Amino acid sequence: MKNRIITxxxxxxxxxxxxxxxxxxxxxxxxxxxQLIEKASEESGLAKEFIxxxxxxxxxxGWFANAFSDRSINGMSTQDYLWLVQRKVIxxxxxxxxxxxxxxxxxxILKDTADCLRVFVHSDMEKRMERIVKLYGEKEDTPEKRLKxxxxxxxxxxxxxxxMEWGSVENYDILLNSGxxxxxxxxxxxAGLY
Amino acid sequence: MKNRIITxxxxxxxxxxxxxxxxxxxxxxxxxxxQLIEKASEESGLAKEFIxxxxxxxxxxGWFANAFSDRSINGMSTQDYLWLVQRKVIxxxxxxxxxxxxxxxxxxILKDTADCLRVFVHSDMEKRMERIVKLYGEKEDTPEKRLKxxxxxxxxxxxxxxxMEWGSVENYDILLNSGxxxxxxxxxxxAGLY
Numbered sequence: 001m002k003n004r005i006i007t008x009x010x011x012x013x014x015x016x017x018x019x020x021x022x023x024x025x026x027x028x029x030x031x032x033x034x035q036l037i038e039k040a041s042e043e044s045g046l047a048k049e050f051i052x053x054x055x056x057x058x059x060x061x062g063w064f065a066n067a068f069s070d071r072s073i074n075g076m077s078t079q080d081y082l083w084l085v086q087r088k089v090i091x092x093x094x095x096x097x098x099x100x101x102x103x104x105x106x107x108x109i110l111k112d113t114a115d116c117l118r119v120f121v122h123s124d125m126e127k128r129m130e131r132i133v134k135l136y137g138e139k140e141d142t143p144e145k146r147l148k149x150x151x152x153x154x155x156x157x158x159x160x161x162x163x164m165e166w167g168s169v170e171n172y173d174i175l176l177n178s179g180x181x182x183x184x185x186x187x188x189x190x191a192g193l194y
Numbered sequence: 195m196k197n198r199i200i201t202x203x204x205x206x207x208x209x210x211x212x213x214x215x216x217x218x219x220x221x222x223x224x225x226x227x228x229q230l231i232e233k234a235s236e237e238s239g240l241a242k243e244f245i246x247x248x249x250x251x252x253x254x255x256g257w258f259a260n261a262f263s264d265r266s267i268n269g270m271s272t273q274d275y276l277w278l279v280q281r282k283v284i285x286x287x288x289x290x291x292x293x294x295x296x297x298x299x300x301x302x303i304l305k306d307t308a309d310c311l312r313v314f315v316h317s318d319m320e321k322r323m324e325r326i327v328k329l330y331g332e333k334e335d336t337p338e339k340r341l342k343x344x345x346x347x348x349x350x351x352x353x354x355x356x357x358m359e360w361g362s363v364e365n366y367d368i369l370l371n372s373g374x375x376x377x378x379x380x381x382x383x384x385a386g387l388y
Contacts, residue, residue, distance in 0.1 A: 122363045169316045169361050174383075175369035181387065189368075189383055193375065 005114045006100045006190060007107040008121060009158075009166065012150035013128030015178045015186075016121035017102050022187045024100040027194055032093055033102040036086070039093075044085040046078070054079055055086055056103050057153035083161055107171065108162040119190055120172045123179030199308045200294045200384060201301040202315060203352075203360065206344035207322030209372045209380075210315035211296050216381040218294040221388055226287055227296040230280070233287075238279040240272070248273055249280055250297050251347035277355055301365065302356040313384055314366045317373030
């Protein structure tokens with residue numbers, strides 16, 4: 001019997017992580033986000049900061065530059081090694097029992113092994129800008145540039161490892177605009193579908 | 195006070211029309227689909243069959259060929275004239291009271307004049323093939339070709355008149371996979387959001 005898993009992909013600043021956490025609380029099941037990073041760190045010996053940054057994004061200097069300049073492990077780039085570790089951690093988690101998993105291509109990784117509700121959370125630029133400034137403060141780059149940069153890297157990472165388009169309707173069961181619907185409505189809908 | 199309207203865009207064969215009708219029934223508000231064609235026919239003098247076919251799709255022979263070969267009305271192509279008529283009908287309908295409107299770029303047309311819940315319904319190719327064969331029977335073209343053809347034309351029509359991408363997440367509040375969620379769940383979610 002396959003465990004029921006909710007995977008949440010999200011645009012940066014859309015509140016997808018918060019939604020994941022609240023859905024899990026409501027359903028009384030675990031939510032893997034920070035914990036996933038910790039498990040991947042234990043399994044791999046890689047630093048948590050490295051996993052948090054590179055486990056969902058292409059590197060700052062561009063993917064190809066990074067693939068060749070990274071230290072390699074058994075002839076594998078650190079990024080590819082991390083992909084395999086994260087993949088294993090996600091498969092292990094999904095074996096254990098029902099849960100919510102935020103990001104890290106879990107929708108793709110679990111597509112043949114778990115009974116998944118694949119959610120994508122998005123929002124308009126303005127609401128996301130407001131949110132990231134409130135959560136992470138002002139930075140040197142404008143909020144808009146930060147968002148576009150993150151989206152671009154997350155999308156490139158997803159495409160590179162899954163060969164699918166991030167945020168494209170056909171890959172999800174439900175796509176929610178948290179900006180117009182509100183976080184609480186999104187939580188209710190997802191929990192109601194479970 | 196703006197009326198609350200639900201607009202439903204949908205992939206051909208996804209059951210979006212049925213979902214629209216059931217949502218409207220559940221909420222006790224009218225659903226405009228066939229009625230919209232009738233109103234547009236009354237306003238314009240154009241045949242219902244012409245409106246049903248050309249009011250959402252680019253013409254069989256390709257958009258440009260058609261734009262020049264069509265009879266023109268006041269120097270306008272029939273297709274453009276129909277767009278203006280449909281637009282007026284949709285704006286009139288939205289003035290009257292809350293309702294569900296299926297297709298015909300209503301999401302775009304009403305974006306500044308109504309309080310809209312913009313829904314997009316999609317489904318995987320296999321489920322849609324099953325559905326159209328059940329509903330409309332076998333035809334000379336394979337179901338897959340029929341679906342791809344319809345999607346392509348609907349998407350081109352939408353893009354031509356709205357300059358936005360049909361089925362792209364940022365244009366909707368919620369996008370539902372009727373194939374994995376089921377028609378009934380989709381109806382419940384939309385009605386619940388109203």
